[in-house]
Amino acid sequence: MASSRSLARFWEWGKNIVCVGRNYAEHAKEMGNALPAEPLFFLKPSSAYLREGSPILRPYYCSDLHHEVELGVVIGKRTQAVSQEAAMEHVGGYALCLDMTARDTQKECKKKGLPWTLAKAFSTSCPVSEFVPKEKIPDPHKLKIWLKVNGQLRQEGETSSMIFSIPHLISYISEIVTLEEGDLILTGSPSGVGSVQEGDEIEAGIGDILSMRFKVAQQTRRS
Ligand SMILES: CC(=O)CC(=O)C(=O)O
Numbered sequence: 001m002a003s004s005r006s007l008a009r010f011w012e013w014g015k016n017i018v019c020v021g022r023n024y025a026e027h028a029k030e031m032g033n034a035l036p037a038e039p040l041f042f043l044k045p046s047s048a049y050l051r052e053g054s055p056i057l058r059p060y061y062c063s064d065l066h067h068e069v070e071l072g073v074v075i076g077k078r079t080q081a082v083s084q085e086a087a088m089e090h091v092g093g094y095a096l097c098l099d100m101t102a103r104d105t106q107k108e109c110k111k112k113g114l115p116w117t118l119a120k121a122f123s124t125s126c127p128v129s130e131f132v133p134k135e136k137i138p139d140p141h142k143l144k145i146w147l148k149v150n151g152q153l154r155q156e157g158e159t160s161s162m163i164f165s166i167p168h169l170i171s172y173i174s175e176i177v178t179l180e181e182g183d184l185i186l187t188g189s190p191s192g193v194g195s196v197q198e199g200d201e202i203e204a205g206i207g208d209i210l211s212m213r214f215k216v217a218q219q220t221r222r223s
């Protein structure tokens with residue numbers, strides 16, 4: 001049944017955030033990771049969403065907070081074990097996303113064989129742009145995504161460089177996790193990820209289609 005809610009405010013729906021990792025060869029290389037044979041993915045809670053006007057909070061336990069700019073795919077209808085051929089029919093639109101990462105924590109998690117929840121799923125770890133309906137982006141594999149910190153370009157990637165295409169990701173993920181209308185898939189970060197400090201300003205965009213800005217602040221602990 002069609003929903004009466006508008007996909008244009010998908011971040012208010014409380015649905016799944018599925019993040020793909022190591023989907024750009026240059027980024028896998030800069031992190032010292034082998035190229036994946038199959039898509040790698042993990043989840044963020046919907047409370048990780050952040051909209052412009054509120055700051056990204058560096059978690060109290062993190063001393064190396066990294067930016068990762070990623071193209072987001074917003075699912076338009078329930079998707080279970082869809083073929084690659086039919087996958088794009090399930091896309092409702094796109095958004096620009098940041099997969100904010102507590103890199104030092106992630107390194108510790110990797111060393112100890114622990115899940116990445118502390119590194120990837122903290123509150124404010126998923127800043128998102130406005131929703132872009134799919135009709136406005138005829139080919140999502142022909143986009144430039146970019147990110148600046150305090151006006152300096154840090155990341156610039158072409159979505160054509162993804163290892164696994166968007167239909168491949170949707171098909172693969174939907175055979176494991178049923179995707180629902182309003183779910184968001186972050187398609188992985190290009191190279192150039194790096195640290196941000198309290199007071200920094202991140203600006204990121206999809207070509208000249210859209211841009212967004214976020215300030216970085218420090219999480220304060222309850223006393
Ligand atoms: C190394 C990572 O943190 C994986 C990831 O999120 C990516 O975008 O790649």
Ligand SMILES: [Mg+2]
Pocket residue numbers: 019020021068070099188189
């Ligand atoms: Mg990422």
